Amino acid sequence: MSGLDSNPFADPVDVNPFQDASVTQAISGVNESTGEYNPFTANEMGKYTETTIPVSKTSSSQPAVLPTSVEQSPQATAAAAQANLVKQQEELERKAAELERKEQELQNRSNRDPGAKENNWPPLPRFFPIKPCFYQNFEEDIPEEYRRICKRMYYLWMFHSATLFLNILACLAYFTADAAKGVDFGLSILWFILFTPVSFVCWYRPVYKAFRSDSSFSFFFFFFVFFFQVAVYIIQSVGIPSWGNSGWISSISMIRTNLAVAVVMMVVAGFFTVNAVLGVILLKMVHSKYRNTGASFSKAQQEFSQGVLTNRTFQSAAASAATSAAQGAFSGNQGN
Template identity: 65%
Template sequence: MSDFDSNPFAEPANDNPFNDPSVTQVTNSSIEPVDQYHPFPAQPTAGLAAHTTPASTSPYQPAVLQPSTEPSPQATAAAAQANLLRQQEELERKAAELDRREQELQSRGSSGKMLSVILTGKENNWPPLPKSFPIKPCFYQDFSEEIPPEYQRVCKMMYYLWMFNCVTLFLNVLACLAHFTTDTTYGVDFGLAILWLILFAPCSFLCWYRPVYKAFRTDSSFSFFFFFFVFFCQVVIFIIQSVGIPKWGNSGWINAFTIIGTNKAVGAIMIIVAILFTICAVLSVILLKMVHSMYRRTGASFQKAQQEFSQGVFTSKTFQTAAAGAASSAAQGAFQAHN
């Protein structure tokens, strides 16, 4: 009955787990508990202060706003004027050097020949004049050397057309002279015929033959366009000359049929000249179409012509000198206006 009299809720003495000898041994030992354990051994801190490295000073300084140093308009104008004056002096120095070299060549008696050889490496050979002649050749011309083979035939035909035109103009002067001898009222035709010969012979060479020669030689779009413009005007002139309007200095068909009734010899001469003018007009139209067809195959264009023209103008010494002078004047005016 003693077991029934005891407290059922009381913990038995032998059931306390903390009374186990292994537990009581650990709790009563001198080992420091975990919460008091320091993994780093205690060391004197006085030495650490001696070895402490001071914070290094940054080599970069804080950004400081600098005051604005923008130059004044007067200083800008003065600098621009000084720069332009320096460029102008350089151009003048180069021009003086070229003049000095040209004078040296002239003093040797062969300035034109030597200058051509120096610049192009080729001696001018056109017009083919005797060596004893006081006037020297002005151009270099060689179809086999300078013109591509596919363009040589057309280029030579343009050259032959120019020569044929010169011969026709000379015969036109003779026909108008013959007409003038039979009727003094036609002296105006004779005078104009002389003028056309003097004017058209050299101008046609310079204005449409040399441009087409240069166009075939260098494949220049600008030379092609210049040739087309001038040669179209030449075609119109050929047509007018072949018609033969009275008092215009041309022995064309109208003048020939007018005089043939009174003087058959003069009329026959004028008919021959009218035929020659007609041949010039027909050949010029054919050659214009041939050159245009070749031009389309070369890849030339109006944009390329504009580019070549602008490059040629801007690289010209005359244009550079004029531009430098104009810019210098403008800079001086601006400088004076600010002052």
């Protein structure tokens, strides 16, 4: 009845589950066995002395030493800086001397007369007693827009010379087949010796000078001479008998006498024909270039007059003639 006599309106009693007798006994037993544990106490440290690994077994015997920076003395620093400055100054002086030398070479090249340059054509060996007579350099003398046509004229002259040499061989074969054709063989040698240097001087060098210095006089001189050269090519390709040329007429006349000689002569006749055709084509090409240069006949006359007046040979001849005339006039006055 005691449970029924309790007051249901009274405050309930707080019940703490940890105040149970069995829980309290378990907690007190754990606290007594553990206590306050400190792993760094002497007793605890002593337990692991036998199991620790010495440092000397895991690391190298030599301790790590950081490199120390060596500071140079002010005298050494100044000496090194002075040596560096001297080296730079020598390098600058060397470059300045090299630039000055190149500039002087360019200035001398621009101011020097093309005729005063060292001759390099024909390319003869140095031990040869005859020295080169002309200076020729397409890359340096001839402008780029005229360089190709000028080289073609040079190749035409070489082909012209080779054809004259082959003409000697063909006329020699002609002479062996017919003893009465010795005149052709002799004239073929003369044409080779005469026309090879004359063609170089009279029409190749003028066109080279014309393209080099844009000379109207050189252009007109080239046109005048080369026109006759084309006419000579045509005559040589025709092959008039006893004229020293292995042309078509002479070669065809030998077909019945000696076929081998006739074939050789026909080859040379074909070369003369090619020379004539190339001569006409290159003459027209040079004329088209001439029209683009602005050259004219009046400029040619002016260049000719200036060239004659500035020629030392002409000046000396004119001075001698004037002196002789003056002396003659003075002697005539004294006689009177």
